[in-house]
Amino acid sequence: MKSGLLLTICIIVAGLIGMAFQTDQSKPWVVPDKYLKMTNPVKATPASIAAGKSLFVKQCQDCHGKKGLGDGTKVPELKSTPPDMTKAAFQGQTDGAIFYKLSEGRNDMPKAKKDLPDDEDRWNLVNFVRTFKK
Numbered sequence: 001m002k003s004g005l006l007l008t009i010c011i012i013v014a015g016l017i018g019m020a021f022q023t024d025q026s027k028p029w030v031v032p033d034k035y036l037k038m039t040n041p042v043k044a045t046p047a048s049i050a051a052g053k054s055l056f057v058k059q060c061q062d063c064h065g066k067k068g069l070g071d072g073t074k075v076p077e078l079k080s081t082p083p084d085m086t087k088a089a090f091q092g093q094t095d096g097a098i099f100y101k102l103s104e105g106r107n108d109m110p111k112a113k114k115d116l117p118d119d120e121d122r123w124n125l126v127n128f129v130r131t132f133k134k
């Protein structure tokens with residue numbers, strides 16, 4: 001009787017842990033209001049775009065692909081899929097939303113603010129990924 005209860009508790013706990021770690025990309029990626037409305041403080045000058053590109057080639061391209069199509073060489077190893085950044089679904093977001101997502105990460109997407117703590121680097125990346133717009 002007692003061990004049955006213990007087993008039930010173990011199953012429930014294991015289920016909850018599983019839920020916390022699942023990579024469910026179908027859930028909307030909620031961006032806090034503050035970021036949705038944030039204006040990009042870094043002008044998309046050729047210098048900013050070039051700086052963003054050089055970071056992208058080093059830190060993002062392996063997953064996101066050279067042209068942002070989500071076809072990087074690392075994709076087969078991932079549990080979640082990088083989106084096609086040329087699509088309206090991606091480009092239709094505000095700069096602040098893109099900034100928030102790349103800064104915080106989710107699933108296989110690393111928290112870019114860890115490696116790139118300087119906000120300007122991450123805004124340069126936003127300016128560069130805007131060049132994938134068709």
Ligand code: HEC
Binds near residue numbers: 025056093106125
């Ligand atoms: C290890 C692979 C990997 C690397 C490296 C990586 N990403 Fe991602 N990225 C992903 C995946 C996978 C997603 C989708 C995650 C999700 O939806 O849960 C994603 C999502 C994103 C998104 C949000 C897309 C959306 O849904 O609107 C942005 C923006 C982004 N990445 C930018 C970058 C930038 C910039 C870098 C480099 C600093 C980078 N990523 C590096 C895998 C990666």
